Every structure is written in structure tokens, then in C-alpha cells.
Amino acid sequence: MLFERFRFHQGDIFLIAFFIYSCSNSLIKAAVYNDLSSSMEHMITLVIGISIYRVAMYAGRHIKEQAAGTQTLNKALMIAFVPAILAGFMQFFDAFFVHNGFSKALTSLFSEQVYHNRIQMLSGEPSWAALHMITGGLLIYFLYDKQNKRSWMVIALALLLIMTFSAYAYAVILIAFFIYMLINSKQRLKMLVIMGLMFSFIFVLVPFLIKTFGVSGYYTHRFNLDNMSLDYLMRTDNSFFVRFVFPVIGFIEFARHPLTGMGGGFYYREFADTLLQYFDVGLKFREVSDMVLRTPEMATSRNLYAKLFSEEGFIGVVLFFGFLVSIFKQSCTTQYSKFVFAICLSSVMNFDSYAFIDFWLLIGLIRGGFFATEPGLPLVPVKEQRFSVSSVPQAQYPRMEPRL
Numbered sequence: 001m002l003f004e005r006f007r008f009h010q011g012d013i014f015l016i017a018f019f020i021y022s023c024s025n026s027l028i029k030a031a032v033y034n035d036l037s038s039s040m041e042h043m044i045t046l047v048i049g050i051s052i053y054r055v056a057m058y059a060g061r062h063i064k065e066q067a068a069g070t071q072t073l074n075k076a077l078m079i080a081f082v083p084a085i086l087a088g089f090m091q092f093f094d095a096f097f098v099h100n101g102f103s104k105a106l107t108s109l110f111s112e113q114v115y116h117n118r119i120q121m122l123s124g125e126p127s128w129a130a131l132h133m134i135t136g137g138l139l140i141y142f143l144y145d146k147q148n149k150r151s152w153m154v155i156a157l158a159l160l161l162i163m164t165f166s167a168y169a170y171a172v173i174l175i176a177f178f179i180y181m182l183i184n185s186k187q188r189l190k191m192l193v194i195m196g197l198m199f200s201f202i203f204v205l206v207p208f209l210i211k212t213f214g215v216s217g218y219y220t221h222r223f224n225l226d227n228m229s230l231d232y233l234m235r236t237d238n239s240f241f242v243r244f245v246f247p248v249i250g251f252i253e254f255a256r257h258p259l260t261g262m263g264g265g266f267y268y269r270e271f272a273d274t275l276l277q278y279f280d281v282g283l284k285f286r287e288v289s290d291m292v293l294r295t296p297e298m299a300t301s302r303n304l305y306a307k308l309f310s311e312e313g314f315i316g317v318v319l320f321f322g323f324l325v326s327i328f329k330q331s332c333t334t335q336y337s338k339f340v341f342a343i344c345l346s347s348v349m350n351f352d353s354y355a356f357i358d359f360w361l362l363i364g365l366i367r368g369g370f371f372a373t374e375p376g377l378p379l380v381p382v383k384e385q386r387f388s389v390s391s392v393p394q395a396q397y398p399r400m401e402p403r404l
Helices: 010-033 036-065 069-098 126-146 152-163 167-183 188-212 230-236 238-256 267-278 280-284 286-293 304-331 335-347 357-367
Strands: none
Touching (some): 069 126, 069 152, 167 188, 238 267, 238 304
């Protein structure tokens, strides 16, 4: 990529400025805290994230411009998702019909923890698998719909996504629809209807499936409306506690250091003391107590926005959100690209690493113009030509000799 004639987009000045500021701020704080390793880890994730973004933007432009680009991407998506889809359906039939655990032998080759009665495909976590399915489903649907085709992979991914029983994945889609409704002035009534149907799906159909298949686990009570109180979930659900409290601690740190934050990679510096001060009820969860009492340096905000506010402060927040605003204003030219952008914004509410592939992949494709046409229209827009009198060929008349 470094040897290609390719440059960042004009609006990417915010991203470049954020990269420079974040690295400089982190190194300064590393000198203060005497902790260079945390700063280096932070900068590496930044390099990885921006590299993914740059490659995705480059690929998006080339796929759009080349005649065989669509077919090439179709093949790549088949290679990426068919093995995982097959593994997912193997887990589905094992968990809900066969019940002998034969799929665990395959899954354990890729994951240290195999979940019972949940679809995790070849991932280490059902929620991770679900987010990858959302990303892949968006790309596959877009490509096939443009060719007036229907892909069996989209249907397969949708079914497996439901059976992950990932409350986080459901929330990502629901929040994305809400964001899309806010940024899109059209079809807001339709979006409200869709959101109502999704609420019904989450709290009516999903509990029905859980009861029908006899699914049991710590995650099933999240779909019971009787257990929706914040106090109950904080006292009983380790995963909910971590996903809710850790980001809150990030915003508390921002309130203490509003201008430049804690410095990139240093969220953990005040994590343990803040949790003991305000949220010590979480110490009964082993994951929380180990992180507070044994390995506080491993603590992360679990939310990219909380990480931004906590570590980068007001300056970093302005630069990063300036980059996102430029993406939306300059590159979200279609309804589909706006929805993909909304998915990007909602997907990082439980992932705080700058090396999060799905986020940068979709953002890069948006910036590269990959979603520049709506599904169902030609992939490459027809070039418009202005009418000009000078472009009309002048009529040629035979030369007449003067009469005598």
C-alpha cells in the first residue's frame, strides 16, 4: 500500500490529527506515569486500526471501479463465511436436536471456552460472532441485491444471529435503527414501526425460542421483562455489570481530567480506586474482583466512546468526532451507507480497542465510495454529461460556386 498512488481522503485530516495528538499525549503521560509499555500498546492499536481503514478505503474504491471487483469480493466473502456458517449450523443441531456435544471437538480448536446451547461459530464469544455476522450480512446483502439476486448466506447468517441469543448484538441493531432514524429525515415513521417490531422480537419471540428449545444459562434472564431493573442486573449479572460500570468509570475519569484525559492506554490508572469508591458491590463477581485486586492494569473501558473521553479528553474527542462527522457529511450519500454508518457507531458500544476490525472495515468502505449507490441499482453510477452547443457537430454544406 505504501508504494501505491493512493492518498487519504481530504476529510481524513481529523483522523491524522487525532493519531498525532493521541500518540503524543500518550507518550507524555507515559513519562509522567513511568509506564512506556502501556503507551506502546496503545499506539500499536492505533496503527492497526488506521491501517485497516486505509486498506478498506483503497479496496472499496478499486472494487467499485474494476469490472471484476464485485465477483472478487463475492469469492472472498464466501471463503470467509462459509466455513463459519457450517460450524454454526453444526453447533445449532448439536445444541438443540442431537444433544451429544459432537460440535465441541471442532469449536474447541478455535476457542478456549465453548458455550452450551449458544451459537459461537468459530469465535471465542457469541457476541463477537454476532457482530461479525452483522458486518458480513451487510456486505453480502449489498452485493447480491445489486445483482438482483438473493443470497442463502444472508438468510443463514440471520438465523444464526438469532440463535446466538446475544443481547448485545440485538442491542447493536436496535440502537443502529434509532441512530439511523435520527440522521435520516426520511421514513421516520417506518423506522419507528421497525423498532417496535424489534422490541417484540427481543422480548416475545426470543423468550419463546428459549423456552421451546429448553435453553438455560446466565444470559437467558436478560430477555425477561420482570428482570429488567438496573438494580437486579447489577446484582446478578456479571457481564452486565462490566459492560455498564466500566464505561461509567471512564466518564468519571473524564470529569476529573477533562482537557487531555488520562492519556492513551492509561484508563486503568484510576480504575480500581474509582470502582472501590462507587461500585464495590461488583467485587462479588470473580472477574471484577480479580481485575481490581490482582490485575488492575488489564482493565479497559469496554466502550470506545468511554475510552475516548477517559483517555483523550476534550481535545481527542473533538478530533475523533470531527473525523466521524466528515465521514457522514462527505461519504454517506445513500440511505444504505447511512444505515451502515449507524451500525458502525453502535457496534463500538462494547468494544474499546482501536484495532476493532469491523468498525474500521465498514468506515473505510463508506469513505471509499463502496456504498455510493443504493441496492438494486447499477454498481457503477452512470456518468452524467452536460449538453453543450459546441459539442454538436457542425453541419457540412457543399460549397456553391457564384453564378455569373
